[in-house]
Amino acid sequence: xxxxxxxxxxxxxxxxxxxxxxxxxxxxxxxxxxxxxxxxxxxxxxxxxxxxxxxxxxxxxxxxxxxxxxxxxxxxxxxxxxxxxxxxxxxxxxxxxxxxxxxxxxxxxxxxx
Amino acid sequence: xxxxxxxxxxxxxxxxxxxxxxxxxxxxxxxxxxxxxxxxxxxxxxxxxxxxxxxxxxxxxxxxxxxxxxxxxxxxxxxxxxxxxxxxxxxxxxxxxxxxxxxxxxxxxxxxxx
Numbered sequence: 001x002x003x004x005x006x007x008x009x010x011x012x013x014x015x016x017x018x019x020x021x022x023x024x025x026x027x028x029x030x031x032x033x034x035x036x037x038x039x040x041x042x043x044x045x046x047x048x049x050x051x052x053x054x055x056x057x058x059x060x061x062x063x064x065x066x067x068x069x070x071x072x073x074x075x076x077x078x079x080x081x082x083x084x085x086x087x088x089x090x091x092x093x094x095x096x097x098x099x100x101x102x103x104x105x106x107x108x109x110x111x112x113x
Numbered sequence: 114x115x116x117x118x119x120x121x122x123x124x125x126x127x128x129x130x131x132x133x134x135x136x137x138x139x140x141x142x143x144x145x146x147x148x149x150x151x152x153x154x155x156x157x158x159x160x161x162x163x164x165x166x167x168x169x170x171x172x173x174x175x176x177x178x179x180x181x182x183x184x185x186x187x188x189x190x191x192x193x194x195x196x197x198x199x200x201x202x203x204x205x206x207x208x209x210x211x212x213x214x215x216x217x218x219x220x221x222x223x224x225x226x227x
Contacts, residue, residue, distance in 0.1 A: 002155060002157075004155075033214060033215075035217075042217065042218075042219050042220070043156075043201065043217040045214045045215070045216065045217075048214050056214045058214065088153070090155060090156070092156075099143075099144055099161060099163060099205075100161075101146050101148075101158035101161055102146075102148075102156070102158060102215065103158065104148075104155035104156045104157070104158075105155055106154060106155045107153075107154070107155055109153075
């Protein structure tokens with residue numbers, strides 16, 4: 001157990017639907033990062049939150065949004081889902097300092113049918 | 114887009130042999146990190162090397178960094194079947210503030226045969 005909790009582990013949904021992925025960071029970590037991993041694109045950075053505020057944005061589609069709540073857990077919302085959104089979605093956390101690695105959750109495998 | 118590119122894409126060795134993976138990147142960095150991912154699982158942080166360091170050791174791992182060539186290598190000595198996994202390099206940007214997103218390479222799939 002890495003200390004980063006992601007739910008659900010698996011999600012199967014239809015095209016056009018909306019889903020919410022949840023992440024609880026490791027205790028004491030203020031930064032939360034969301035990544036998408038697919039076979040053709042590799043690991044793509046989506047978005048970072050630090051202590052409740054958005055800090056950096058990567059290749060995140062307009063159909064996707066995220067937020068970090070006062071208790072530091074984060075949610076990634078994916079809407080108008082397309083087949084190409086099928087991927088592993090990872091959440092990672094870190095203390096937020098310069099020379100710290102990330103702690104990853106076990107991921108949510110999203111399948112859009 | 115990928116900042117780092119690992120080489121080779123796949124590597125197969127016998128148990129007990131050493132495994133070397135290379136990573137090249139494009140922009141200036143603050144640090145470089147290596148991660149391991151077992152199939153379908155989350156990534157696990159292995160080691161971090163700062164831009165002003167040239168070599169770092171952790172157990173059976175040895176990492177080198179050459180900022181002039183924008184490259185790094187990860188050496189796993191005396192490999193074991195349990196080392197079978199994908200290995201990714203990740204670069205940390207030079208930035209101020211709290212924007213610290215890592216950019217990951219495409220990974221090397223290591224298979225250690227018993």
